[in-house]
Amino acid sequence: MREDWVVDAPIVGRDYQPPCPDQVIENVLENVLHFLTARRDRNAVSLVCKSWYRAEAYTRSELFIGNCYAVSPRRATERFRRVYSVVIKGKPRFADFSLMPVNWGAHFTPWLSALAAAYPWLEKVYLKRMSITDDDLARLSLAFPSFKELTLVCCDGFGTSGLAILASKCRQLRVLDLIEDELNDDDDDDGADWISCFPADGTCLESLSFDCIEQQINFPALESLVARSPNLKKLRLNQFVSLEQLHRLIVRASQLTHLGTGSFSPSQNLAPPPGPGGNEPDYGPAFAACKSLVCLSGFREVVPLYLPVIYPVCENLTSLNFSYANLNAQELHSVISLCHKLRTLWVLDTVRDEGLKAVGATCKDLLELRVFPIDAREDSEGFVSEVGLLAIAQGCRKLRSILYFCQRMTNAAVIAMSKNCPDLVVFRLCIMGRHRPDHVTNEPMDKGFGAIVINCKKLTRLGISGLLTDEAFAYIGKYGKLVRTLSVAFAGDSDMALKYVLQGCSNLQKLEVRDSPFGDSALFAGLQHYYNMRFFWISSCKITLQNCRQIARTLPNMVLEVFTNMPVAVQDEDEFVDTLYMYRSLAGPRNDNPSYVRIL
């Protein structure tokens, strides 16, 4: 065992005392903690002993706030001293469906004040469903000289003038990702020309996403920006960028890995009718030159005639977002049949069951599928059914996440998916028409969802729909032990349903319920569990104000908010509350609620 450079080894033994682990680790604890980034691990470490608590608080570099109202900004910044990156989430998901009144809250401003005071070295901010103003953007630009990454998902309250300030002041900006935000000045004719505001001598930009901005941008300025951003890898354009313009951009940026194509249609003022040939550039070679492209999205006004230009990049694609692309089965097939490495696919239901069969046939490594409805109304035609779901179940055995909108479904297809795709972590089935049964057997959809919770042992997120009795909920309560997020709409017969879930799903964190016949006794069933949950949303059910007050008295650290989706005060005389949104909080009831949001 000894190497040849050992010259002399003593024969005499000695007293060997093994080192004390706790003392050894104590010396290098910060170095060890450097390698622990997951917040579960960090939280566990903080509970080991006092010195570990202190070391962890000093070294946590990413601060995650799951509910902006669960803790005060002051308390968070006092505990953690060297934070470089912050994630804050505000409104619950149902806000996306216009179920919350305007100006409800989730303001970034108080957080910004605390962060600016505590972390002048802050580099990254990620906000989801928060309200951030132009003023906030301006203050952020000034407060953090090393600021590098801003990601805003489903946020509102700001506009292009805020972006202009950010672009001009944050000279080290690497990431500006605006994803499904609602900007203030969308209705104005001219917003600020923020694209022109980036540093003139070159930028550090690696990712720029603005597909949600519903306004023209200054294209020559964008062209110049791309040309002087050598590190740009991700570029997601909005629908006001035409194919010719896209072409001009990607010939200068063949190093792109992620591309949002904008409209993917020729501009309107092309003299001869659109079509390959003529005086249009040859788009094919430009795409073919993007050898690193792995993710494509956009296609906001796709002209399918031009789809062949993306064929050369299909074999390397791992992610394809066609959720804005009105394509039929054949058009999808022409692309998808080349995408053998695809792991994520978002499509519109216009591709029909036929299109999904093509997906099942080719995309053997598919991990995530989302099928969105082109027409989300309850009585819409619906272009996919159990046939498509079955095709996916048969072809994509590694599937982990599915979101599927349809109008017709059967238990058999859902059961098949539960057996073929045991790795499912997320199963969200939205049968859009209310209370629709299995359309072949006319039975409720209980058995299908039951099979999902029984067979998919890793399931953490579940969205249910269709005609469902209490039996479905009994299954979920009994088998859905890992379920953290549950979404229920137009389902169940009685309060027992909710009781099964609240008493059975021990890991339940987020529960959103709407338009179901659940009343006060159901709410009481969860008293033991509410402090373990991030939030509980229940709307258009049979909850009385009286009962809400009772719960508020019983659970002093629970914040109960009662409101409607309009800026109109809740009336005491109403039989039932429109919406109850409740969440645990260390900070007590907030004081920034508008008058029409009542806090009990």
Added chain:
Amino acid sequence: MSTEERRIVVLRSSDEEIFEVDIDVASESQTIKHSIEDDDSGRVIPVPNVDGHTLAKVIEYCKKHVETPRSDDRDAQDALRAWDTEYMKIDQNTLFELILAANYLNIKGLLDLTCQTVADMIKGKSPEEIRAMFNIKNDFTPQEEEDIRKENQWAFE
């Protein structure tokens, strides 16, 4: 002295074991490197805090990392990482001795490797399990512990 003659450095562990080591290998340790710079008379450099068994293991690491050229080649990087993984298949006592040695001898790569190993042991564990693993005394009162647990769960998870 000529450069050729100075290629070897002699190290003596806490338990009197002698190691003849190439100067580049020994210089992976910033502590030893400074020792050599301060006094290049060629005498034996004592390493009083590290026993022979551990010092041999340290030298093994330094030798490998000096011999392996820096490369952007993916395969070469993977191979070195694989070697590091094999190297770290050691018992807990050796691990802790190695941490102490890497810290004292100021060998960044080895310190990071050993700390990463400890971090990997911590991942996914509960506070109770971590305490048991490293023999750490819980000095929180029950109330203090409960308050932190609650704050962690409600605010930061």
